[in-house]
Amino acid sequence: MIGAKTQEAAPHLGCGDEVHKVPRSLRVVGARAFAPLVLLLLCLAVFLPGQMSVPPLDRDEPRFTQATKQMVQSGDYVNIKFLDERRNKKPVGIYWLQAGMTKLTGYGAEAPIWVYRLVSVLGATLAVLFTYWACMAFMSSPAAFTSAAFVALTFILTTESRLAKTDAMLLATVVLAQGALARIWLARTKDTFSRWVYPLVFWMALGAGTLIKGPIILMVSGFTVAGLCLFKREVAWLRHLRPILGLLLLLAIVLPWLVAIYIATDGGFFADSIGRDMLGKVATGQESHGAPPLTHLAASLVLFWPLSAFLLLGFPGIWRERKTDAIVFAASWLVPTWIVFELVSTKLPHYTMPALPAVALAVCFVLIHKLELPKRAGLYWAATLLLALVPVLVAVGSVALPIFVNAWPSPPGVIIAVIGALFGLIAAREMKRRHVFNAFWPAAASSIFMLFGFWAFVGPALEPIWLSPRLVTQIEAATSCEKPQVITVGFNEPSYVFLLNSDITLGNASAAAEFLNDDAGDGCRVATVESKYAVQFEDAARHLGVKLEKAGAVSGLNINGGDQLTIGVYVNGG
Missing domain, CATH: 1.20.81 (Receptor-associated Protein)
Incomplete structure (x- = not known):
C-alpha cells in the first residue's frame, strides 16, 4: 500500500505526568485482521434499526422514492418525474440505484420504503469502510479504525442512512475518491510511480458521484487538489492523476445521460438544476432553510457527536502537526469545502457531511496515531x-x-x-x-x-406526526377497491403520494366534488379534504347533488410547517 507505513506510535506524555497509551482493546479490534468486520457489524447495529418501522419522512425522501417508482412503472430511465411534474433537480444516479434495488429484491414498483432505503444503508456502510481505507494511507490501523467508527456513530450519517436520497451514497463516492487521491499524492516523490489502479478509482468515483449529486464531489476533490498544491507548493505530482485519460473516463460515465436528458427536456433539466436549484441555494435560503455563516459549525457539535467532543481535544495537536502529510491532506479536504457551505445562503444539516471523514482523519491522527493529548x-x-x-x-x-x-x-x-x-x-x-x-x-x-x-x-x-400512513389506512377502510382513485385537497405531502400506491389527483374543492360526482357507482373514488377546505367542498358537492359520506378523518401535526391538521375522507354515498 502506498503511503505511510502502518505502525504503532510510541506513547506520548500528555497531561501532567501521566503516560497515555492506546488501550489494548482498541489495538485488537482495530487490527487489520478484525477492523473491517467490526466496522461492518457496527454499521449494521447503527444503520438498520427503524428502517421498516419509520414511515417516509417528508419531503425530500418520498420525492426521490416516488420519482423512482414512476421510473420503474413507466420504464423511462432518462426522465425524472414526480407525478406529472419534471423533477429537474438532481442527476439520475440515485434513481437508477433505487430502481435496481427494487428489482433486486423482487418488489418492483410496489416496493415499500425500506427497500429504497437499502441504497442509503449501502452507501453509509461503504462510506465507513472507505474511511478506514483512506485513513490507512496516513496512520496505523487502530487509528484508522477509530476514524471510521467515529464516522459511523455520528448523528448525521446515521440519519442519512435512513433517508432514501442522495447523501449517504454521495459520501461513499467522495471518500473513495479521496482515498485514491491520498495515495496518488503520497507517491509524489516517487518518479517511478506508474500504477493505474488509484487514478482509475479516483476518476470512476468522481463520475459516480457526479451522476448522484452533480458537481459536489468535483468541488470537494478539486479543492483538495488545489489545497495540496498550495500547501506543499508542488504541482508535478498532478501527472500521476492521469488527467487527460481521467477526464475522458469521467465524461464517458456522465455524458451519455447528460446528452439524453438534454434532448428529452430540450435543455430544461440544466436550466432548472443549475439555474434554479443550485444557484438559487447559493443566493437565497430556499424553502425557509436560510441561515447565517457559522451555522454549520455550531450544528456540528451535535451532528458530529461524539466525534465533536474529541475534536475539542485535538485542536492543539492538529495545529502542531499542521505540516505533516495527514493534516495537510485533511485541511485541504475540510477547510475550503466547509467555507463554501458556510457562505451558501441555504443551509441544511447534511451539507457538510462530505467533510466529516476529514475531521475524523485529523482527530485520530493526532490523538491516537501520534498520541498527542492537550494539557489545558x-x-x-x-x-x-x-x-x-x-x-x-x-x-x-x-x-x-x-x-x-x-x-x-x-x-x-x-x-x-x-x-x-x-x-x-x-x-x-x-x-x-x-x-x-x-x-x-x-x-x-x-x-x-x-x-x-x-x-x-x-x-x-x-x-400524530405520521399523517400520511394513517390517512392511507383510512382510505383502505373506506373502500373495497384494491387501488382506488383518489383526489386530495390541501394535504398533498410527497409521503402521501408515495404511500397511496394508486392513482392520485391534486385538486381544489370544486374539482373534488366533481370527481366524486363522476363516480361510476363502484365506490372506488375517494376524496381527502383538509378541514379548511371542507365547507367549500361540501357546498360544491351539494350544488352538484352529490350525497357525501364521510368515511373517517385523520388529525395530527404536519412537521412541515408545524400546523395542526384535520383531513376528512369522503366517498359518494348516493
Whole structure:
C-alpha cells in the first residue's frame, strides 16, 4: 500500500505526568485482521434499526422514492418525474440505484420504503469502510479504525442512512475518491510511480458521484487538489492523476445521460438544476432553510457527536502537526469545502457531511496515531460537558417530544435512551479524569443505544406526526377497491403520494366534488379534504347533488410547517 507505513506510535506524555497509551482493546479490534468486520457489524447495529418501522419522512425522501417508482412503472430511465411534474433537480444516479434495488429484491414498483432505503444503508456502510481505507494511507490501523467508527456513530450519517436520497451514497463516492487521491499524492516523490489502479478509482468515483449529486464531489476533490498544491507548493505530482485519460473516463460515465436528458427536456433539466436549484441555494435560503455563516459549525457539535467532543481535544495537536502529510491532506479536504457551505445562503444539516471523514482523519491522527493529548484543563471540561449533555438531552427528548406532539412516550424507547445517557455520563466521567481513550467505548455505546431507542421505538411511536400512513389506512377502510382513485385537497405531502400506491389527483374543492360526482357507482373514488377546505367542498358537492359520506378523518401535526391538521375522507354515498 502506498503511503505511510502502518505502525504503532510510541506513547506520548500528555497531561501532567501521566503516560497515555492506546488501550489494548482498541489495538485488537482495530487490527487489520478484525477492523473491517467490526466496522461492518457496527454499521449494521447503527444503520438498520427503524428502517421498516419509520414511515417516509417528508419531503425530500418520498420525492426521490416516488420519482423512482414512476421510473420503474413507466420504464423511462432518462426522465425524472414526480407525478406529472419534471423533477429537474438532481442527476439520475440515485434513481437508477433505487430502481435496481427494487428489482433486486423482487418488489418492483410496489416496493415499500425500506427497500429504497437499502441504497442509503449501502452507501453509509461503504462510506465507513472507505474511511478506514483512506485513513490507512496516513496512520496505523487502530487509528484508522477509530476514524471510521467515529464516522459511523455520528448523528448525521446515521440519519442519512435512513433517508432514501442522495447523501449517504454521495459520501461513499467522495471518500473513495479521496482515498485514491491520498495515495496518488503520497507517491509524489516517487518518479517511478506508474500504477493505474488509484487514478482509475479516483476518476470512476468522481463520475459516480457526479451522476448522484452533480458537481459536489468535483468541488470537494478539486479543492483538495488545489489545497495540496498550495500547501506543499508542488504541482508535478498532478501527472500521476492521469488527467487527460481521467477526464475522458469521467465524461464517458456522465455524458451519455447528460446528452439524453438534454434532448428529452430540450435543455430544461440544466436550466432548472443549475439555474434554479443550485444557484438559487447559493443566493437565497430556499424553502425557509436560510441561515447565517457559522451555522454549520455550531450544528456540528451535535451532528458530529461524539466525534465533536474529541475534536475539542485535538485542536492543539492538529495545529502542531499542521505540516505533516495527514493534516495537510485533511485541511485541504475540510477547510475550503466547509467555507463554501458556510457562505451558501441555504443551509441544511447534511451539507457538510462530505467533510466529516476529514475531521475524523485529523482527530485520530493526532490523538491516537501520534498520541498527542492537550494539557489545558478547559478543553477536557468542554469535551466532558459535550459528551454528557447530548445523550442526556436525547433521553429527555424521548419523553418530551411525544408529549409535545400529543403522543404517549414509548416505554422501551425511553428505557433504551436512558441507558444511552448513562453510557454518555460514563464517557464524560472518563474524559473528566483525562482518560481520553477510555471514553471512546462508552461514548460509542451511548451513540448505539440512543440511535436504537429513537429509530426503533421513539420515532415510530410519534403517531400524530405520521399523517400520511394513517390517512392511507383510512382510505383502505373506506373502500373495497384494491387501488382506488383518489383526489386530495390541501394535504398533498410527497409521503402521501408515495404511500397511496394508486392513482392520485391534486385538486381544489370544486374539482373534488366533481370527481366524486363522476363516480361510476363502484365506490372506488375517494376524496381527502383538509378541514379548511371542507365547507367549500361540501357546498360544491351539494350544488352538484352529490350525497357525501364521510368515511373517517385523520388529525395530527404536519412537521412541515408545524400546523395542526384535520383531513376528512369522503366517498359518494348516493
